[in-house]
Amino acid sequence: MSLAETTPPLQPLPAASEIALRAVVQVQAGGAEPVTRAVSVHIRNEMLPWTDAQALLISNSPETLAFGKVLLNGAVSGGEPVRLLYHHANGSPTRRMTIAVNLSNPERDPIKLWVIGGAGNSGAGELAVGHLAARAFLDQYWHHAGFTVQIPGNTTLPLFLHALAPGAIASGIAQFTLLAGDRLNLQVVARLESEIDPPTLSYAPDFDRVHQRGVFEPPQLVRPQAYIVDGPPVTMAIGDGRDAIHERETGIGLDGNYGVVYTFPIEVRNPRTLPSILGVVIHAQRGEASGTVLVDGRLFDIPRLWNGQRRLLTTVHLAPGEQRTVVISAMPESGGYYPGDLTLGTEYR
Template sequence: MRTLVATLLCVCMLALSGHAQLLPRVEVKGGTLIVNRAPAVHIRVANGNLVPERRAQIAAERLQSAVARGLGARHVGVKAERRRATVTIGGGVLLYATRADARAAGTTPLRLAQAWASSLRHCLSIPPLSLSTSELLVPLGESRTVRVNGWLEGTAVVAPTGAPDDGVTDPAVIGDGRTVRITGRAVGRERVLVSVGELSVPLMVTVRKYAGEVKAFEPVVVTGIDLPVSFVRQAVEAAIVRSTQLEPGAQVQIASPVRLSSVPDVGQSATASVLVRASGSGYIAREQEVKLTVVNRPIAAANEPVLLMVSNDPERVQKAQTLFASEISESQSARLLYHHMNGMVQDGLLLIELLNPTDATRTVHITGAASTPMRDTVRVGYVAGELFLRALMNNMGHTITIPAQSKVVLLAQRMRPLETASGVLQVRLLPTEGAQPPAPCVLKVAMQVYQNQPLPLMGTTMAWGFLPPRPLTTEERRQIAGNDHIYPTSYKVLTATYVVGQRWQFIRIGEQAVRNHNQQRKLDGNYGVIYEVRVEMVNPTDKVRDVELAFEPSGGEAGGVFAIGGEVLGIQRALPPGEFSITRIRLQPNQKRTITIRTMPLAGSNYPATLMVRS
C-alpha cells in the first residue's frame, strides 16, 4: 500500500512538473493573436506601415520570447501614454492600442488596452490539460461523465490508481476521445489519472449508494365522507413514506406540499403529486417527483362493540419500556386509547407499532387521531378525543399494508420531560381474500429514550404510518401480547326523557365502570368508551321552547366532546362547580323530538361527568 501511495505521489508530481515544462501555445491567424487555442487580441487597423497581420505577428514573437523567459499572465500590464496606450509584459512592450484601434473598437485607447490585457491574462491562464471537475460523485451501479479540457491536443487515456480504495471505479474514454465515463463498481473513493500525451491530471471519484428510493406507487386508500384536504394530504404523505426503500440510517422527507386534483368522495378517485427526498450521512440524496392515485373506498365502519384497549399504566413513564401489547384479529376491531407522560429526565420517544408475525401480507384500516405532546394533560386528551370523534362519525380513515414478518411504526413522537402524549385509534384487520383468517397481529405501545433517530416525528395527526415497514427482529417475533387493560365493552347506550317544565335530566357519563376480559380489573371513568345518549324531548306547551344541553365536570377538571346532528361540539376545559352550555335545541309547540348525542370520556380529564338537559 505504501509503495502504491508513493507511486501515486510521484505520478502527480510529474504531472505538475509537466504543466510547468509546457509553454503556452502562441499562434497568429490573420490579424488575430491566438493564445492557448483561444482568440486573445483582434487587431483591425494598421499602425503606420504595419498592417494588422504584421502587428499580430510582432506581438506573437514578443509574447513567445516573454513566456520563454518564464513570464506569464500575472506579468501582463497596461501603460497609458499621451496619444496611445501600451500592453506590456514584464515591463516590455507587447503591442500598442492606438487612436485608430480605439475608433475601430468604439472606445478609448486606454480602455482597449485594458481589454486586450484582460483577454491575454485569461488566455495565458488556460492550462494545457484540465477536467470539467476534479471531484466526481457517482451513484453505485451508475455512470457519470467528465469532459477533458485544455489546449493540449490528443486523445485522453484513463487509469484507476487503486487508492485510497481499490476496485471502486470502471473508467473509460468515449466519444471524441475527450470525454471520460466513470462507472461506480463499489462504494468507496478512488483516484483516476487522466492523461493526454505525457501530461496527467488526477480525478478523485467517490462512489456511494442512494439514500433511498420510492419503489411502489400503489393507490392510497382513504375512507369516509366530507374528508378534510389536510387529512388526505397526510394520508398521501404517509403512504409515500411507507413505499420508500431506505438504506440503514437514511431518512425520507416530503419536500413539497402534496398537490391534489380534488378531494375524492366515496367511490371516487383523485390524483396526487409530491416531491420526495431521501437523504442520509454517507449516501447520495435523491429527489423524486411521485404521482399516484387516491381512492376513497367504500369500506364499512367497524361494528360496535370493539375491543377497548387502554395504555395508561403507568401514566408517568420513568424508563424505557413496553407499555402495552395485545393481539388483534379479523374477528373483532380494536380501539386503543393511550395517555402517557414522559417522567424521564431526558427526551422520550413514544412508538405505536403494528407487528405482523404471519407469513401473509396484511391490510389494516385505521381511524383515529393523535395530539402533539404537551404539558397540559387535559388539553392533550381533548385534542385527541375531539379529532377522533370527528373521524369516527364520518368513518374517516385510511388503509396500511404490512408485509409478512414485518412491522409498521404507526406513530413516532418525541416527548420532552413532563410532556404527555395522548391519542385514540381504531384498528381493523381487513379479511385476506381467498384465505382462512391468518394468525393475529400485535398492537404495541412503547417508550424509548430519544437519541436523535432519523424519524419523521409527528405532531397532531389523523394519519398513521410515517415510516417504511421493517422486518421483524427475532425478539419481536417472540413478542408476548398479553395485557389486563383490554375491555370487551366499548359502547354504551343511555336513554332519557325530558319534558319541558318538569325536572331536569342528569345523565352520568363514565359511571358503572366496565370490566376487563377476565373481570379482574375495572376501568374507572370508562375512558375510551363511546356513549350513545338518546334523549327524547317533549314540549307539551303551546309556545316555542328552547332546551339546553349542558356539561357539568362532576369529578373535577375535565373536557368534553359531543357529536350532535352531524356536528362535533366541545368544551375544552371545565372546572367544578361550573355548568357549561353545549347547545340549545328548539322545540315547536307540542313537539316531541329525539336527539342522539355521542360522546366519550377523554383521557386526562376527570370522569364521571354529567350531561344536563334543562330549559
C-alpha cells in the first residue's frame, strides 16, 4: 500500500494537536492491478517518552529460500524496546512468495504499541530495497517519530506484508515499544502461494551458514572523537568487525553490524585566526553501499556508492577560534557491503 496524496496536504503538527484529512491510497495484492481508494484519516501528535532499543532481532538466514518457513520468532516486553531487521529473497524460480511480519497479542486485554518502521519496495534491487527501508526508518528514528497501534486481545495482525515475484527481495527495519500491556509476540514468516499455514518446512534446520539470525545486544553505538583544524582527518568506521555487537546465546558477532545506529559526537576546534571549512565525506570500502547520514540534524541520502567511491556530503563552517560539537550519525544498511568510512577534515576535495 502506498500513499498518493492527502487533502489538506501533510504538514508538521504542533505537539498535542490533531487533524482530520482525506487520504488517497493505492493498494496492490500480488500480481493484481493496483486499486486506488480514498479514506478518512485522523492524525494526533502524541508526545511519548523515549527509550532506545534494548535488543536487535536479525532475520537474514536463510537469505534466499524457495519454500515457506517461519524465519524468526521474537517477543517485546514492557519497558524493553526491540529493533527488528529482516532481509530475505524469494528463491523460487516459478512461484510467488509472501513474507510477512506478524504481531500477536497473546493476552486477553488489548495492548498499545509504538512502531518506528520502514520497508523497501520489493521491485527494487537488493541495494535499493535495503536503502529505502533504512532511510524510512532512520528519518523516523532520529525524530523519535512513528505511529501507535492498538492490538485487541488474542489477535494477530500483519505489520509489513511483501508480495514477492520470483527473485524479488523483502527488506525492512522496525523498532517496537510496548506502551500498554505485558508482552507482544512477533514473527517473520515466508509462505509460497497456495501453501498451507504454517508452511510445511517451517521448523526445518537452517541450511544457510553464511547469513545470520538471532537476538543481539543493544543496537546503538556512541563513539566520541575530536578534531583540530589542519590536523589529520577524523575517521568514523561504520560496520567494522571490531565494533560487532553479539548474539546473546552464542556470543557470535554481527557481521557488518546491520541495523546498528552509530553516533559520533565530534569536538571540533579552529585555533586559527581565519575561518575554516571542514568536509564530511562518505567512502565505500568493501563494495557497493548506500548511506543515510545525519549531520547536525540534516539528513543526507546516498542511494548508491560503487566500490572505492567517495562522495562529499556537506561542509561545516568554523569561525576563527570557534569550538563546538558536530554530531554525525549513520547505520549499515541491508544490501550494502561493510565496513565503510565517514571522514571529517579540511582535506576533503
